Amino acid sequence: MDFTVKQIASLLLGDIIGNAEAKVNQLAKIDEEAKSGSICFLANPKYENFIYTTNATAVIVKDDFQPKQSIDTTLILVKDPYIAFTKLLEEYNKLAQQYNAHQRIGIEQPSFAGKNLKTGERFYLGAFAYVGNDCEIGDDVKIYPHCFVGNNVKIGNGTVIHPGAKIYDNTQIGCNCNIHAGAIIGSEGFGFAPQADGTYKSIPQLGNVILKDNVNIGANTTVDRATIGSTLIQEGVKLDNLIQIGHNVIIGEHTVMAAQAGIAGSTKIGRMCSIGGQVGIVNSIQIADYTQIGAKAGVNGSIKQEKTTVIGAPAMEFKNFMKSSVIFRKLPELQKRIEQLEEKILNLPPSKG
């Protein structure tokens, strides 16, 4: 699909400097690889040099952009190039989704559907997907190949279950969720009671998992079901790939977690928190709303104060960790200075005290 720069500028409410009739047919990054026919954006001043040499046909720039050299490419001037480009991506994506949605409707065979399956409009069930008994599935739900959906599962409108995701019995999933490939929702939590002889006995895990609306579960992420009650992921939570969520964890609205982080059983995370990659959080604690946890932190106690920022293992206040880290690098020097002090003191005249 070809568009003119004029069409795009009109969509973005931007002004044009250069050839308004130039045609673009793909989105690209502004670097040496952008080809003729591409449209890029320039938001980060660090990439400004590319604008003078790029082969891209058009570049979206901020409306106060002042070129330092001559420019061959056509410019589209907007208030915020990043937001404008995102808008462009979305429009492109709508087209792509229309195309995909068109493709992904209907029941591919062979697939497996249990008893009493209720489905909505424009349902897609991929080949080799398995849906158990007594499931209720909304409109525009897409279940890709190799997904397993157990018995008595509810899935809201517009939710997409990507290839190979596994959803255990009794899971409840809201609307417009994305469960990415290989994610496991509702597996048995790690519940083992130590016995007197040092062996472990399995504790039955009878609860389920509830995902509210607009939840994102990354590829190969695992969410354990509750021992009793529910593991609960509130509205708008975004989990990245390879994350572990223990049994009975509760994650508050619009909290985001980066890849490979883990939360142990029964811990409760507040709303709008931000949790970095490879963070670990111990079991049975509470994290206040708006907490920010830096990458690789090990959180071993509750955080009660909202808007706290922590990092390190064990986790501590961000600024303090950074100060201590700087000195950690200088420890050999510090040790030396202590030795020198000791030597000097030794050589002093004896105290009169």
Place this chain on the structure above:
Amino acid sequence: MDFTVKQIASLLLGDIIGNAEAKVNQLAKIDEEAKSGSICFLANPKYENFIYTTNATAVIVKDDFQPKQSIDTTLILVKDPYIAFTKLLEEYNKLAQQYNAHQRIGIEQPSFAGKNLKTGERFYLGAFAYVGNDCEIGDDVKIYPHCFVGNNVKIGNGTVIHPGAKIYDNTQIGCNCNIHAGAIIGSEGFGFAPQADGTYKSIPQLGNVILKDNVNIGANTTVDRATIGSTLIQEGVKLDNLIQIGHNVIIGEHTVMAAQAGIAGSTKIGRMCSIGGQVGIVNSIQIADYTQIGAKAGVNGSIKQEKTTVIGAPAMEFKNFMKSSVIFRKLPELQKRIEQLEEKILNLPPSKG
């Protein structure tokens, strides 16, 4: 299924205070969400307040419990409420399992079975499951949809392979194991020999994986097969989700590992060890029996003394790490004190030495 409080108290050998004929039909946590018809337990004093306001029909409490206010709910008095509740969960689970076992028997279609497949009583093979040639499978084995079982695999009585787990050729699995969804058993270990030109050559991985009885493998956990010989997971070992076990690793009986921990190739872990979440253990070392490794530790050398407790990266004795961690937080203050000392020394009269 409804039960009377009397029936339950009799099962738990407990005494009743309140309505022995009250009917309960579900297990719940003691909090504001417990509904009429629920039975809960109170073990942690922190939750005592709930007992005065709960809508639960019955609560299991310790036999010396002294209420501070009037109580509406019926009490069951036992020696240890947590153990009693666990027993209740187990009984409930037995019923649920009987129900499930009833459901999950037989061969769903389409499924794929290779040549010379030997199976036992009450076998379940889910739709889209794949079993290769020359496999021997015991009684009460359940292989869920989308599982892959390679050639020449042995699986003992009562083992359950959850949806989408992959078992490579020549794997041996004992009795009553649980292999959770998405787990990979026997994939090719990371064996690459560096070449003179800086590239890597793949080393053939010819061994297998052996899981003894009562082993638990968590969701999306990966266990690599041996280069030669066997990667060996001994009886009763419990692995949580998203764990990595390298080629030729040996894990001793009844050792437990929390989520996202990893053990590099050829390392040998003792019996009844406890390994925390996100722990990393380097290759080719040995960890003594009963070792406890705290969350996020990085173990880079053998631990020879039994019952050692370590934490930190690099790992060190637990108490020492904790002491050093406390001082780490005070490093800026310590640096300041050194500066002050230096200043004071400078201002001292010159030494006579």
Place this chain on the structure above:
Amino acid sequence: MDFTVKQIASLLLGDIIGNAEAKVNQLAKIDEEAKSGSICFLANPKYENFIYTTNATAVIVKDDFQPKQSIDTTLILVKDPYIAFTKLLEEYNKLAQQYNAHQRIGIEQPSFAGKNLKTGERFYLGAFAYVGNDCEIGDDVKIYPHCFVGNNVKIGNGTVIHPGAKIYDNTQIGCNCNIHAGAIIGSEGFGFAPQADGTYKSIPQLGNVILKDNVNIGANTTVDRATIGSTLIQEGVKLDNLIQIGHNVIIGEHTVMAAQAGIAGSTKIGRMCSIGGQVGIVNSIQIADYTQIGAKAGVNGSIKQEKTTVIGAPAMEFKNFMKSSVIFRKLPELQKRIEQLEEKILNLPPSKG
């Protein structure tokens, strides 16, 4: 298959001490478990004791090996026992592969193939595998059961996609790659734009993933597709299990990464780097060629100097980290020495300055 020691020595260009006609039929580790009929190797002096007691029929040793006791087993003397044994493994593997390749040819049913599928010679498509529309697949490609291959995917000659791997639309895979079980290639990157009200909006992820030749992707590893453009894994890169590669990451030729490491979005890793287990690398930085990153390091800034070795979180030069770590263990002692100094200073006669 039985071989004589003579046959093997001739393959390895080695000399024999002992029975040249003895027959071996398996490769084994030199320990108490090696059985009669096995051939082992001795490279590490630490295992020398085994050579005097082993039941193995033959052992490959270095040509200058001087026994300290009498030896029952037959010896094959070579220049480098490790390399010789690797060669033996390879020969064994060739036989095994011929056997396997023989087994794994053709289309098992049921499987699913979309429109316009082009495949090469000796193609294997396992039962329950799914291949979308417009895919181009080379010679000797093996796609195991439960794999998902989206639309418009290209796969080069000799590449193996192991059970249950998922390859999203538009992925390009080179020749002789190994994508292990449960790996996810091309899933949606973690792109969410924060909104003014604290919620997040999904950013369309329109790019793809490109894997060049000889790439290894470990079991349950996830590689996100680019927002725009390509996530790029260059020739010869070896990724272990459970690794996370963010959107738009570029990894240079022949770089190796150990298990559970993660690289955040848009970071560029150089050639022939070595990245340890559980390492985390933040987004949008650059790591120079030949960088070595120790296990568990947290890299939060670009590394510009080639051949740098770092470790720690935040990462620092290896030697410095080790020195500081040693002193970290002694922090309580250091604190005490500062206290003692302060006390001594206090007791000094007043300064004349």
